[in-house]
Amino acid sequence: MKYESILVIGGSGFIGSHITAALSAAGKRVIVPTRRLARARHLWVLPTVQVVEADVFNPQALDRLLSQADAVINLVGVLHSGAGTPWGPAFERAHVELPRRLVAACERQAVTRCLHMCALGADSHGPSMYQRSKAAGERIMLDAADLKVTSFRPSVVFGPEDNFLNMFAKLQSLLPVLALGGVRAKFQPVYVGDVAKAFVTALDDPETIGKVYELTGPRVYSMKELLHLAGVYSGHPRPVIGLPDSLARLQAFFLEHVPGGPLMSRDNLDSMKSDNVASGLYPVPVGWQPTPLEAVAPEYLAGH
Numbered sequence: 001m002k003y004e005s006i007l008v009i010g011g012s013g014f015i016g017s018h019i020t021a022a023l024s025a026a027g028k029r030v031i032v033p034t035r036r037l038a039r040a041r042h043l044w045v046l047p048t049v050q051v052v053e054a055d056v057f058n059p060q061a062l063d064r065l066l067s068q069a070d071a072v073i074n075l076v077g078v079l080h081s082g083a084g085t086p087w088g089p090a091f092e093r094a095h096v097e098l099p100r101r102l103v104a105a106c107e108r109q110a111v112t113r114c115l116h117m118c119a120l121g122a123d124s125h126g127p128s129m130y131q132r133s134k135a136a137g138e139r140i141m142l143d144a145a146d147l148k149v150t151s152f153r154p155s156v157v158f159g160p161e162d163n164f165l166n167m168f169a170k171l172q173s174l175l176p177v178l179a180l181g182g183v184r185a186k187f188q189p190v191y192v193g194d195v196a197k198a199f200v201t202a203l204d205d206p207e208t209i210g211k212v213y214e215l216t217g218p219r220v221y222s223m224k225e226l227l228h229l230a231g232v233y234s235g236h237p238r239p240v241i242g243l244p245d246s247l248a249r250l251q252a253f254f255l256e257h258v259p260g261g262p263l264m265s266r267d268n269l270d271s272m273k274s275d276n277v278a279s280g281l282y283p284v285p286v287g288w289q290p291t292p293l294e295a296v297a298p299e300y301l302a303g304h
């Protein structure tokens with residue numbers, strides 16, 4: 001079946017904007033709800049894309065959005081939350097409660113196709129609240145009897161508007177030296193354009209239904225290597241010092257409370273206790289040819 005009208009929840013964010021643009025380029029009609037219209041200003045100009053202000057946690061609003069769609073993509077996710085067991089309230093709301101509400105609304109509106117965004121390393125017994133809550137949300141989606149779900153688990157995603165290499169570059173333009181925890185953690189960064197392509201290709205492909213895909217780049221890097229590359233590509237390479245665990249947790253505690261929201265949290269450090277690399281437990285999409293970081297990052301980091 002070909003799906004023509006797609007509701008993209010979280011379509012205004014970094015990855016969502018690329019998925020929305022790729023869907024629009026493929027001729028799909030796209031509806032993007034956002035809490036603040038201005039946040040999705042960059043999508044207004046895209047043909048076939050309709051941006052609407054809506055609270056996707058409100059069942060009536062969700063029903064109205066789904067009534068105009070024949071498939072839905074759920075990308076909502078947060079990186080930080082207050083504490084809780086097995087996870088904190090913000091993770092509960094974004095990663096668990098929203099999937100629950102989405103499943104119920106899809107049932108009411110007879111929308112049966114759903115692509116879901118999970119994360120590499122999501123695990124109900126994982127070391128961080130983020131990983132545990134992401135796993136719970138994915139399970140809710142996959143267990144929904146009437147939904148044809150495909151779930152994706154990317155490693156950390158890079159691209160011109162990323163909040164990861166850009167932040168590493170910015171920090172190095174401001175500080176003479178970087179002292180951070182988790183520098184030995186491993187990542188397999190994946191390009192945002194490849195992630196968007198995987199979503200758009202899967203949408204109309206019945207072979208992907210009920211499957212979970214890992215999305216990883218061609219190379220594994222330590223956090224220290226990534227910090228170094230971000231410094232080199234942005235023209236401000238700085239020495240990187242790894243902090244011992246106790247100091248790293250103290251630093252994260254302070255960074256949780258900086259004005260403008262957490263820069264880093266103790267839960268982020270917990271996530272880094274397990275390497276963020278392909279597990280081999282799930283396949284990659286058919287024909288997966290990931291873009292090397294070296295082919296893209298130098299250009300957009302040069303702007304720093």
Ligand SMILES: NC(=O)c1ccc[n+]([C@@H]2O[C@H](COP(=O)([O-])OP(=O)(O)OC[C@H]3O[C@@H](n4cnc5c(N)ncnc54)[C@H](OP(=O)(O)O)[C@@H]3O)[C@@H](O)[C@H]2O)c1
Binds near residue numbers: 016033039118158
């Ligand atoms: N970036 C990565 O490296 C990475 C790696 C693995 C997995 N992921 C997953 O990919 C997804 C998208 O990540 P991203 O980096 O694109 O995130 P992002 O830029 O922060 O965008 C998040 C999106 O979710 C929406 N959202 C967030 N909290 C919400 C809430 N409480 N209620 C309603 N909408 C909410 C935002 O909409 P508004 O317009 O309303 O703000 C925004 O569109 C997330 O699920 C994330 O866990 C990301």
